[in-house]
Amino acid sequence: MARRTPQPPTHPLQTRLEAVHAELSGLDGGTVSTSAPALAEADPDGFGLALCTADGRVHAVGDADREFTVQSAVKPFVYALALADSGWDEVVAHVGVEPTGEPFNALVLEAETGRAPNPMVNAGAIVTCCLVAGGTAREREDRIRAGLSGFAGRPLGDDAQVREAEAAGARNRALAWLMKDGGSLPHDVDDAVDVYLFACSLLVTARDLAVMGATLAAGGRNPLTGEQVVPVDLVPTVLSVMGTCGMYDGAGSWFVKVGLPAKSGVAGGVVAVQPGQLGIGTWSPALDEDGNSVRGIAACTRLSEDLGMHEFRPEGLGLPPVERAEARDTRSRTSRPQEDEDVLRSHEDRLHLVRVQGPLGLRSVDTVCAELLEAAQGWQGRHWLTVDLRAVGWVHGPAVDMLAEVLDVLAASDVTVALVDRDRSQRADWEGTTPDGTVRDLEDALRGAEDGLLASLR
CATH class of the missing domain: 3.40.710.10 (DD-peptidase/beta-lactamase superfamily)
Structure with a gap:
């Protein structure tokens, strides 16, 4: 056959x-x-x-x-x-x-x-x-x-x-x-x-x-x-x-x-x-x-x-655009001396990770900005914020401007901000929105935040 x-x-x-x-x-x-x-x-x-x-x-x-x-x-x-x-x-x-x-x-x-x-x-x-x-x-x-x-x-x-x-x-x-x-x-x-x-x-x-x-x-x-x-x-x-x-x-x-x-x-x-x-x-x-x-x-x-192509068809209403990570997820995998580990564990409430996902339009950026401002209200002293943008798809230009304004406000309030994005070439609007710019790897950003925290306490 x-x-x-x-x-x-x-x-x-x-x-x-x-x-x-x-x-x-x-x-x-x-x-x-x-x-x-x-x-x-x-x-x-x-x-x-x-x-x-x-x-x-x-x-x-x-x-x-x-x-x-x-x-x-x-x-x-x-x-x-x-x-x-x-x-x-x-x-x-x-x-x-x-x-x-x-x-x-x-x-x-x-x-x-x-x-x-x-x-x-x-x-x-x-x-x-x-x-x-x-x-x-x-x-x-x-x-x-x-x-x-x-x-x-x-x-x-x-x-x-x-x-x-x-x-x-x-x-x-x-x-x-x-x-x-x-x-x-x-x-x-x-x-x-x-x-x-x-x-x-x-x-x-x-x-x-x-x-x-x-x-x-x-x-x-x-x-x-x-x-x-x-x-x-x-x-x-x-x-x-x-x-x-x-x-x-x-x-x-x-x-x-x-x-x-x-x-x-x-x-x-x-x-x-x-x-x-x-x-x-x-x-x-x-x-x-x-x-x-x-x-x-x-x-x-x-x-x-x-x-489902009609331009006035509502889409993506059930997708939560932002997730605040638990404290344990804000740590990198870097091996450090026990003394540094103890210090980081004692002050890990000053390390923050926010994950943003889906299309970043006006509705979703409103939620992201509100979440960041609400979280920052309880922060005392210097803090480190990592914003993970790797799961963001389409980006609305004015939404970028709104998020940049919030990040600038946080940076002026003694918050060190880092953005994580795999493809910086497709996100030119992010450049210059924070003192630290963007990095490609989440691990690099988390390690940088830990290094900053340790340096501030020495």
């Missing part, structure tokens, strides 16, 4: 993607876009699904590597490039951030300002394409291609036939002329529309969209290439506008059900982002009445439900 070759185990996320894909492959409904012949000829049964984590692990199934034009799914990424190149003040002077309640290509501008209402509708994206770096239309196209390739982690081509077919339409030029007349379009109408249509014609796959979403999830850093594509500080703005405006007239019901910032395109692509965690990319060309992929919406909804 032939020996069966063992199959490698399947990752649980891959298993879930395969199950969702199999379940939804037969989902009917919707029609393909007819805005260009290539879109109208798309296979309505095509369906690709991919997921990329912020650590760079990609899982894909079905037609995840079939190319299609990105269309409106390009808009959040061009918006990010415009913010990076021109800055918030310049961008918001030309395009707003409010949802419209109108179709994506509606001939509607803000009555008071003449601006496009937001960068996720056609009018707004025409403007943001003007605000990426470049003195000419060709230079802006090159910038957009390079930027989108950076998000995707590979060079992206484009579909000239789709671009030419869509250029024959009058509505985008009508929008551009309205904005030009209102003073919110900073470039020539034809150049502005041509660059926008070029951006929409870039070719991507569902896998690409997942990586692009993961790049936003990772703070603008592509998890496959390591390239910082856009600055981290602008990512919350992009994700916020995606959340409120990204899914056309279906944005409200989408966020209630799925709870993730997302953007769709009329070629059937959908990109969704779970901040700090992952990106999802889907492709299926049959669209609902709002212009969103029927299977893409269903797949993202199912994944959000199955994996």
Whole structure:
């Protein structure tokens, strides 16, 4: 009997993607876009699904590597490039951030300002394409291609036939002329529309969209290439506008059900982002009445439900963020003369160890600070505090500042503080928060505290 070759185990996320894909492959409904012949000829049964984590692990199934034009799914990424190149003040002077309640290509501008209402509708994206770096239309196209390739982690081509077919339409030029007349379009109408249509014609796959979403999830850093594509500080703005405006007239019901910032395109692509965690990319060309992929919406909804991805879902409420160690655990394993051992045993109530674990956000740092301040109220004379951060995962910047303030208060009250963290390179915010800085090894910190105590008593 032939020996069966063992199959490698399947990752649980891959298993879930395969199950969702199999379940939804037969989902009917919707029609393909007819805005260009290539879109109208798309296979309505095509369906690709991919997921990329912020650590760079990609899982894909079905037609995840079939190319299609990105269309409106390009808009959040061009918006990010415009913010990076021109800055918030310049961008918001030309395009707003409010949802419209109108179709994506509606001939509607803000009555008071003449601006496009937001960068996720056609009018707004025409403007943001003007605000990426470049003195000419060709230079802006090159910038957009390079930027989108950076998000995707590979060079992206484009579909000239789709671009030419869509250029024959009058509505985008009508929008551009309205904005030009209102003073919110900073470039020539034809150049502005041509660059926008070029951006929409870039070719991507569902896998690409997942990586692009993961790049936003990772703070603008592509998890496959390591390239910082856009600055981290602008990512919350992009994700916020995606959340409120990204899914056309279906944005409200989408966020209630799925709870993730997302953007769709009329070629059937959908990109969704779970901040700090992952990106999802889907492709299926049959669209609902709002212009969103029927299977893409269903797949993202199912994944959000199955994996608990909704952004407003409370997480980690049962995890105690801080633990005060017993006195016996504050001692190192260093062998010392009996005289020193006796001294340390007599004064071990002046040695303290606090373990911090889990994500360090505002809720958890509040508990940590309260525990430290409460414990220090009873301390008399000089004390030594070791704060063990090795089990801390995600760190919120303002939480670091709050903890640093408490540690500074303790240091000013004759408490010597040492932080223990294995990976100092990932915790640059800790540097300089205490007189002793950070150490990598708990044993070193405990031994240092004992040495300090002994020296103070000699």
